[in-house]
Amino acid sequence: MSDDEYNEMARKHGLTPQEIRRLRNQAQTPWLGATIAHLKFEALLKEAKKKKGDKVKKATNSKSKSLDSVSDENSVRVFGSSIVGQAYGLETFKNAEKFLADLLAKGRLECRTRWCKACSLYKLRLSDGTVGHVIKISFPNVIKLSEIMKFNWNWKRPDSEWARSHGKAADVFRQLVATKSKPVWHIIIQSEENIMRLLGAPVKVKPVEIAIE
Numbered sequence: 001m002s003d004d005e006y007n008e009m010a011r012k013h014g015l016t017p018q019e020i021r022r023l024r025n026q027a028q029t030p031w032l033g034a035t036i037a038h039l040k041f042e043a044l045l046k047e048a049k050k051k052k053g054d055k056v057k058k059a060t061n062s063k064s065k066s067l068d069s070v071s072d073e074n075s076v077r078v079f080g081s082s083i084v085g086q087a088y089g090l091e092t093f094k095n096a097e098k099f100l101a102d103l104l105a106k107g108r109l110e111c112r113t114r115w116c117k118a119c120s121l122y123k124l125r126l127s128d129g130t131v132g133h134v135i136k137i138s139f140p141n142v143i144k145l146s147e148i149m150k151f152n153w154n155w156k157r158p159d160s161e162w163a164r165s166h167g168k169a170a171d172v173f174r175q176l177v178a179t180k181s182k183p184v185w186h187i188i189i190q191s192e193e194n195i196m197r198l199l200g201a202p203v204k205v206k207p208v209e210i211a212i213e
Contacts, residue, residue: 013049023048074192076149078142080185081176082162083169085142085151092149096189099145100130103137110136112186130189137187143177145187 001009001024006017013020027041074093078085087096103109104126111119111126111133118124118132126133145151153170155163166172176183 013045014052015045015048019048020045074190076145076151076187076189078137078145078151078185078187079156080139080142081172081181081183082156082160083153083173084156085146085153085173087149087151093189093191095148096145096187097130099141099148100135100187100189103141104130108138112136115186131191132188134186134188137185139176139182139185142185142187146173 006020010017010020023044027044074090076087076092076096116134153173155169
């Protein structure tokens with residue numbers, strides 16, 4: 001085959017000319033004849049295309065997962081009664097931060113230090129800000145939050161017998177609201193800047209613009 005033929009076949013099958021050439025060399029079996037060699041080449045070509053397709057798919061999924069993880073960095077998570085509610089986005093994070101700051105100013109927040117890495121590991125004080133802390137929150141305040149932001153409700157342990165026997169987590173949450181239940185709940189809000197700080201990365205400082213007269 002000429003170089004042009006290798007290039008054309010490569011474009012047709014989504015491979016490189018070098019890959020096509022290598023497959024043809026692998027398929028060469030002079031003692032079995034041209035027909036067998038062609039069939040072997042077709043089989044090798046099919047396998048190579050499948051492997052490349054799987055590799056591209058895996059890379060795409062990995063990129064998608066990476067993008068999701070970035071959005072998770074601005075997140076609000078509430079949990080209690082075996083239920084977890086999660087909401088994402090910068091605006092959602094800002095609303096939750098303001099909501100908690102108001103409660104903190106009124107002295108109505110308590111950090112669960114035993115569970116909280118912000119307190120126990122990074123020695124961050126709740127009085128300096130609520131971001132990253134695992135905070136005890138009343139269920140009525142969880143309800144208020146659910147009215148100003150959209151939570152995705154899931155079971156903390158989806159495979160547990162409790163989860164399987166109680167149906168959808170969202171339905172159970174609505175039932176808790178309807179019965180005016182007062183279970184113990186907790187909340188944690190995260191931001192990209194906070195996560196980077198906890199990991200030891202320097203906080204970005206905006207440059208100061210100086211006006212020159």
